[in-house]
Amino acid sequence: MEEIFRMKSKERQEGGFCCQVGICWEAGLFKGHFPGQPVVPGVCLLGLVKEALAQELGMPLRYQQIKDCKFLFPVTPALQGDLRLACKVEGQDGPLLKVTALLETADKKVMKLKASLARS
Numbered sequence: 001m002e003e004i005f006r007m008k009s010k011e012r013q014e015g016g017f018c019c020q021v022g023i024c025w026e027a028g029l030f031k032g033h034f035p036g037q038p039v040v041p042g043v044c045l046l047g048l049v050k051e052a053l054a055q056e057l058g059m060p061l062r063y064q065q066i067k068d069c070k071f072l073f074p075v076t077p078a079l080q081g082d083l084r085l086a087c088k089v090e091g092q093d094g095p096l097l098k099v100t101a102l103l104e105t106a107d108k109k110v111m112k113l114k115a116s117l118a119r120s
Contacts, residue, residue, distance in 0.1 A: 003027045016088040040075035049101045060120040068114040079105045
């Protein structure tokens with residue numbers, strides 16, 4: 001994910017964290033997805049959430065279950081600016097982490113997610 005996303009800042013909050021993420025539109029992925037009209041694939045947005053959470057907790061994670069995921073708006077260069085990722089995490093002492101995440105721009109909600117992640 002580092003080739004596509006660049007973590008700019010992170011702030012811990014009660015029960016989770018928020019971070020600002022830049023997109024590297026020069027990444028090779030965008031030459032084929034889609035030529036002349038780059039779009040961040042949804043699976044990459046899911047990967048961003050997982051990797052940001054793994055970095056925050058200092059451990060590798062994997063998705064156990066995606067309960068609800070809604071891609072609300074396509075992420076294209078036209079969105080201008082960074083993405084903001086807000087994650088709430090429950091169950092850090094148990095085998096599964098329950099995560100609620102919202103990914104948005106300054107004026108658009110991009111993705112909402114409710115999922116369970118396991119330690120890898």
